[in-house]
Amino acid sequence: MKRSFFIGLIYSIIVYCVSAQEPSKPIYLDDSKPLEQRVEDALSRMTLEEKIAMVHAQSKFSSAGCSRLGIPEVWMSDGPHGIRPEPLWDAFKPAGWTNDSCTAFPALTCLAATFDPQLALEYGKAIGEEARYRKKDILLGPGVNIYRTPLNGRNFEYMGEDPYLASRMVVPYIQGVQQNGVAACLKHFALNNQERWRHNINVEVSDRALYEIYLPAFKAGVQEGNVWAVMGAYNLFRGQHCSHHDLLLNKILKNEWSFDGVVVSDWGGVYDTDESARNGLDIEMGTWSDGLTNGRAFAYDDYFLARPFLDKIKSGELPQQLLDDKVRRVLRLVFRTNMDRNRPWGSFATDAHAAISRRIAEQGIVLLKNETQLFPVSVGQYDRILVVGENAVKSLTVGGGSSELKAKKEISPLEGLIEKYGEKTIHYTLGYTSEPQKYDADSLRQVALALAKSADLVIYIGGLNKDHYQDCEAFDRKSFDLPYDQNDLIERLLEVNKNTGVIIISGNGVAMPWIEQVPALIQSWYLGSQAGNAMANVISGEVNPSGKLPFTIPKKLEDNGANSFGPSVYPGDSINVYYKEDILVGYRWFDTKKIEPQFPFGFGLSYTSFNYGKLTTDNKEYSKTDVIRLSCSITNTGGKDGAETLQIYSSQRHPSLPRPLKELKAFKKVSLKAGETKTVSFTIPVKDLAFFDDERHEWVVEQDRFTLSLATSSADIRSSVRIKVVE
Structure with missing residues (x-):
């Protein structure tokens, strides 16, 4: 009896040990299981502290995973025009890597100007490949805030004034990005239509304008693009900050539109634990900074959704269900991105991406005027072409705030023109400067005028740039006029040489007091890595321009709806801003009020008929x-x-x-x-x-x-x- 007992005991132990060595695979690790089962399984295995760690930042651009369960961190990168250089852990300053130089894609105003959803898909796919290669899980873009006033410093990142155009262009962009297992992050939700006082301005707007003008592109991105992340805006709406806003995030985004992804705050856009816990925010980023500076050092455990949130759950002041819903959404994101074993590897700064960038730039350039058929300029047509203007040589992939890039290669307009026409034909002078401390503005002007007199053709390349108070995050423009006395320079160039073509590089419309005198005008954009090649191809006629304006350019600023009422309607009084133009934004205002614009929405000429x-x-x-x-x-x-x-x-x-x-x-x-x-x-x-x-x-x-x-x-x-x- 004893022998048989021990034999049975030994057999049982062997069976137990063998079975213990081959445990069943946890559901959350089994990607053959339905997504929601995996989410619930992972959630059930996490401690309260592990859950809290996943809903706030752990560095400037990442949030924690759960290392005990093998759930990775979530890494984010600014977009939407390229993958930013790698930052330091606790600072916005670049870390100084030598292998993070990206492809700079054209600004989204240029993409919108193509009126080509297929190009938007190619754009999204290419930038998604670069994000994937750099091991990013969320690309912080695209932006679809509506162009309400030409003074908004961040318009260049958005897709114009029309909600339908923005809707049709944003959906394929999102789909292209997410093909790579990288989440697009639709921003800035919502009503972030100015940079001035962006952290504290309260927007008052009707429900009609909200639903007809300012929400449709977001709705399309959620319901048609199936976007996996949405970023809250800095501003307030009806007295509540948009990054923890009950109406916008709970009632509209998550209830009406059935959004199942994560809501990420803009950096420094969170102000309260109770509101952020209850009102739809899922991941808190960048608290105690303004999104552009360092702020408090290593403060992550003190974020509103960190220790304060944990303490309120433990005390019973806030229910744990609020936390569980946030973690479900983060887990859903993780399983769609960095725990998807089938996602592609991506690629970075390739020739193929440069070609896509160039093609988008070419298709977005808009020919606005060509009365004397000055353009195209064939190779060999002129012996001496004078190029005037700082934007012909200034790097326009840097600056502008969070969309600043470190491009692997940026071909300037001047370089592109020299490559096309040759060094003997192309001559250059600065003409004006954005750095008056370095140059004498009057001397630059006089040199340009003297050289223009003897040129066969003058090509002026100016406009705005990405310096403060131009096209730049955190700063609105101070004037509708071109900066740096460019209007005067253009008028004087036309006096000495009528064979002058003007190219404006900007993300916004500008005043054009010289429009009747100039024979030819091109609206260009921030075109990215291939700017010079794209511009030269259009100027030479190798590419026939086909871009259309994604916004209306008024003759004077006061003709624009938001700028016609006075300061209470734009920019506000630093506390409130009232959208009195209501649903009449852009061409809707000009048409209905019978105001003739300088150039209408959707306008663009061609070299053919x-x-x-x-x-x-x-x-x-x-x-x-x-x-x-x-x-x-x-x-x-x-x-x-x-x-x-x-x-x-x-x-x-x-x-x-x-x-x-x-x-x-x-x-x-x-x-x-x-x-x-x-x-x-x-x-x-x-x-x-x-x-x-x-x-x-x-x-x-x-x-x-x-x-x-x-x-x-x-x-x-x-x-x-x-x-x-x-x-």
């Missing part, structure tokens, strides 16, 4: 659940291959609430060889003709007559059809 057929529809009556189908023909009647963007605007005959004169509802960019004709089709769901009824808190399509117009800009209607919406 087009003929537009009549717009037709398959029906005249539609129910509210139908889809409207439209078509037209377009012919390239010129001698060069080119591309044109056809735009469809709608207007309602007798709306029960005031509506703009017209609203963009569809667009399509069409490439045509010289002499080629194509038929272009558009589909518009009838529900897209709705307006937001703030009393009923719902989108409403009324039984009424609507006009749908084919246009080449908001001010250039080519043909129209009329339809009726019925029950």
Whole structure:
């Protein structure tokens, strides 16, 4: 008996030991299991302290994982135009790495100006590959705050004034980024439409304007792009900070739109433990800094969602369910990014990325005026071309705040022109300076004028830059005029040489008092690594310009809606700002108020010409659940291959609430060889003709007559059809 007992005991021990050596795989580590099962399994294994660690920063650009469970940290990088140089652990200052020089992609104003969602997809995919290669889990972009005033210092990071355009361009950008297992972070949610007093300005705006103008691009990014992260804004809205805002984050984002990702605060945008715990914030970043300076050193355990949050849960002042919801969202992000074993490896600063950057830049450049056919300038056409202007040589991938980059290579406009036309043809002089302490401005001007007299052609390359009070985070522009006395310089250049073409580099519209005298004008942007090559290709005609303005340029600042009422409407009184222009933003204001702009939204010329057929529809009556189908023909009647963007605007005959004169509802960019004709089709769901009824808190399509117009800009209607919406 004893022998058999011991044999049985030994056998049981062996079986136990073998089974103990081969434990079942935890669900959270098994990527074949449904995502939500993995999230709940990981959550159930974590201590309270481990959960707290995941909802606030552990360094300037990372939040903690759970090392005991093998859950990685979450690493973030500023975008949306490139992957920033690696920072120090507890400072915004670069760490001094030698292998973090990236591809600088064009600013998002340039991407919006392409009116090409396919390019947005390629942009997102390429920048996502660079983020993945650098082991980043969240790319802090794209930005879709609406262009409300040309003085907003950060407009260059956004996608223009129209919510429909921004919606169509942001969705493929997000999808391209997230193909790489990197989360895009849609920002800044919401109403961050100025940099002046950005940390404390309170925005007062109607529900109609909120839902019709300022939210649609965010909604599209969430519901169509399935974005994995959203960043709260610095400003307040109706008295509450946007990074912990019950209406914006809980009611709209997470409830109405069913967002299942993480809400990340902007750096230094959190002010209270109870509000940030209850009102939708999931990861707190950068507290006790303004996002641009160091702030308090190594303060992470004292963040509002750190020890203070933990203490309030332990004391019962706050329920643990609030923390668990935040950690669920962080875990969901982790399983989608750095714990996805199938995500690609990425690539960094490649020739392929440079080519994508150049193509976006080329397609976004806008030809605004070309009366004497000054452009294109063929190689060999002139013996002596004088290039004037600081922006021809100034690095424009640096500065501007959080979008500053360390580009592996940045080809300046001057370098691109020399490469295209040769050193014997291209001559250069500064003309003006943004550094008056280094140069005498009058001497620079006189030298430029003397050289211009003997030049066959003058190409002026100026505009704004990314210095403070230009196109720059934390600073709005002080004036609508060009800085550094450029207007005077341009006018005097035109006096001594009428064969002068002007190129404005900016992310904003500028005053143009010389517009009647200048024979040719190009609106360029911050074009990134390949700026010079892209610009030279357009100037030479190797690339036919096809960009369209993503915002309206007014003749004078006071013509713009937000700048027409006085300081209470922009910039406010440092406490409150009132959006009295309401839904009439951009071309909606100019059209409805019958104000002629300098250049309208959607405008852009080509080196070729087009003929537009009549717009037709398959029906005249539609129910509210139908889809409207439209078509037209377009012919390239010129001698060069080119591309044109056809735009469809709608207007309602007798709306029960005031509506703009017209609203963009569809667009399509069409490439045509010289002499080629194509038929272009558009589909518009009838529900897209709705307006937001703030009393009923719902989108409403009324039984009424609507006009749908084919246009080449908001001010250039080519043909129209009329339809009726019925029950």
